Amino acid sequence: EDQVTQSPEALRLQEGESSSLNCSYTVSGLRGLFWYRQDPGKGPEFLFTLYSAGEEKEKERLKATLTKKESFLHITAPKPEDSATYLCAGTTGGFKTIFGAGTRLFVKA
């Protein structure tokens, strides 16, 4: 069964304290691995797409990496405005995109 699992469920950081979020996946014929950010009461907002193991992408304080079994979202020197839920999703060989449950990130000033 295709599955995307994220850990931890919640992460509390001090401003400036770098950390990583994990996304492990078992997705048949993975075509793409996505990261989204979701703020309360809003729909998810796209961050990154990774297509093959070894690929990395960066945007401001965020860096996403992909291996054959998992993806990491590294957050460097986070700020309070980075507080949100971060969602990982995989697109299967049949082009269905399934999401993990998310990691709720809280960054305290």
Next chain:
Amino acid sequence: GAGVSQSPSNKVTEKGKDVELRCDPISGHTALYWYRQRLGQGLEFLIYFQGNSAPDKSGLPSDRFSAERTGESVSTLTIQRTQQEDSAVYLCASSSGTVTEAFFGQGTRLTVV
């Protein structure tokens, strides 16, 4: 419009009633998804439309749920004989291709009382 539009934004209905949720995707986007998100949970896949291909309905939780899409335009998600466990936010997303970023609407918050 500039983004994905969903209506209504909020819907309160009585148990047993039917509801219809609407999604207007970004113009030109061939792919359209419906997801359900319960409070504090992740996104649960419901159904996927791609162009004129047969939709992937594998995520629909019961035969009370159905969805339609006319061509590459508006989609409606219908829930018949609503139950309290149907209470959730229903999110619609569209994308320009099969493995490209999806753009989400703000969602419809459904409350069944």
